[in-house]
Amino acid sequence: MFKIGITGNIGSGKTTVCKVFEVLGIPVFYSDLHAKLVMVEDKELVAGIKQAFGNEAYAADQSLNRKHIADIVFNNQQQLEKLNALVHPAVFRAFDKWVIQQKNTPYVLKETAILFESGSYKMCDRNILVSAPLENRVQRVMQRDGVTAQEVINRDSRQLSEEKKLTMADDVIINDDTQLVIPQVLRLHKLYLSIAADK
Numbered sequence: 001m002f003k004i005g006i007t008g009n010i011g012s013g014k015t016t017v018c019k020v021f022e023v024l025g026i027p028v029f030y031s032d033l034h035a036k037l038v039m040v041e042d043k044e045l046v047a048g049i050k051q052a053f054g055n056e057a058y059a060a061d062q063s064l065n066r067k068h069i070a071d072i073v074f075n076n077q078q079q080l081e082k083l084n085a086l087v088h089p090a091v092f093r094a095f096d097k098w099v100i101q102q103k104n105t106p107y108v109l110k111e112t113a114i115l116f117e118s119g120s121y122k123m124c125d126r127n128i129l130v131s132a133p134l135e136n137r138v139q140r141v142m143q144r145d146g147v148t149a150q151e152v153i154n155r156d157s158r159q160l161s162e163e164k165k166l167t168m169a170d171d172v173i174i175n176d177d178t179q180l181v182i183p184q185v186l187r188l189h190k191l192y193l194s195i196a197a198d199k
Ligand SMILES: CC(C)(COP(=O)(O)OP(=O)(O)OC[C@H]1O[C@@H](n2cnc3c(N)ncnc32)[C@H](O)[C@@H]1O)[C@@H](O)C(=O)NCCC(=O)NCCS
Pocket: 009, 010, 011, 031, 032, 035, 036, 039, 065, 066, 067, 069, 070, 073, 080, 083, 084, 087, 091, 112, 113, 114, 155, 158, 159
């Protein structure tokens, strides 16, 4: 299967861009969603998270206490790395299973916030960066999630910089409210169809 990774720093619009690819019929694996699923379904992982972040990591109904975990990991790099080391192998396995189920498609997308940080870009044939200035991203996330600018900046500071990611990406979609997104997606879609046809 021809696999395309897609990423972007917080609020860049990667999920929004993925929705356009979905309209074109391309299946998208949303790593965040799968991470949240395995964090409640995988018993071994649940035990590991409780051991690392305390029983408060889960509510009484066993749902994930995202605020508790976020407060710890987005204020401490070591704790974030601990969480990543627990969660990412399970998400990688979920992706491998999901890919096998995708039939009759020229390619698939893997959307993940930390494609380059986690090394999962190496398992994709090409990688897209959705890029937007920090000011745009902060405004978008404040509006979407009702959080403060500082909270968004905190999370952004735990991710590789856009400058670094620009040097690692094969393709870039600029989502800075000045350029149209759909024509950029269509151009890449055409490129991927032609690469897939040559494979
Ligand atoms: C810490 C958690 C519980 C906070 O949940 P919350 O609903 O507040 O945030 P959500 O998951 O929607 O993430 C929002 C944004 O935060 C940033 N973010 C999330 N996880 C990470 C991470 N491991 N490293 C850096 N940034 C991250 C991304 O920009 C992401 O898009 C959650 O982010 C989580 O479980 N993270 C670990 C799993 C993971 O790495 N997911 C990312 C891709 S697999």
